[in-house]
């Protein structure tokens with residue numbers, strides 16, 4: 001009797017796990033399939049090039065959405081489209097499970113190439129650190145509070161207090177992402193060149209942001225752990 005019950009519950013759990021949305025990827029198969037991604041996205045999904053996004057610790061739901069978007073052409077990037085074209089649904093599931101299980105690396109404080117600094121005598125140079133700290137404070141305020149008068153929504157509402165995102169909703173985690181990539185992503189949303197999200201939420205938000213705000217919030221997010 002006990003055996004029958006066990007078999008029954010196993011059968012139930014298998015049947016509910018069918019279909020790509022509910023299926024679990026296989027992490028070790030994903031690691032093998034991700035071998036071709038290492039050259040750009042780095043070991044364990046921690047890329048060294050700041051315009052190539054880190055994939056480590058990203059929600060599998062979001063990773064799958066983006067790979068599907070590159071494959072069906074709703075998100076355009078010459079490098080990624082060709083690669084996604086060669087992936088099956090199962091490959092995406094496994095690769096996404098692998099990257100979701102990796103740990104994202106922390107970033108160094110960004111260095112500004114501050115023109116004013118060049119004119120200062122050596123002992124007065126701060127490496128632009130004061131300016132960075134004030135940009136980060138500005139970014140922090142925007143992240144938490146948005147700007148109601150200009151209808152810029154607070155990022156915290158969807159991306160969470162620690163930049164952890166939201167897995168069921170497929171809102172991406174942002175913490176410790178490269179600032180340069182975040183700046184590029186927000187600029188692409190702003191111009192509309194990235195518009196694969198059905199409700200286009202990020203376009204509505206980014207188009208109201210100034211370049212300075214984009215930089216400030218990107219620096220803030222890149223320092224979140």
Ligand code: HEC
Pocket residue numbers: 033034036037038039040041051052053054055063066067076077079080083095172184
């Ligand atoms: C030749 C370099 C290159 C290779 C190889 C590569 N990628 Fe990418 N990938 C990129 C670039 C560049 C972007 C950012 C595109 C953009 O700016 O919109 C990206 C973006 C992505 C994103 C979106 C991340 C996000 O935060 O939105 C995913 C997911 C991704 N790649 C997965 C993969 C996988 C899986 C592989 C291997 C099967 C792979 N990539 C191989 C260059 C590469």
Ligand code: HEC
Pocket residue numbers: 053065142143152153154155156157158159170171172174182185186196197201202205217
């Ligand atoms: C209403 C919910 C919502 C709010 C508020 C929101 N976002 Fe997003 N964000 C999203 C969704 C959904 C995506 C994924 C879009 C897609 O699938 O292309 C996203 C994607 C992003 C990405 C791209 C991540 C990547 O890895 O490519 C960045 C960067 C980002 N958001 C920054 C912000 C910032 C900064 C703010 C605040 C100024 C903000 N978001 C506010 C929902 C939101």
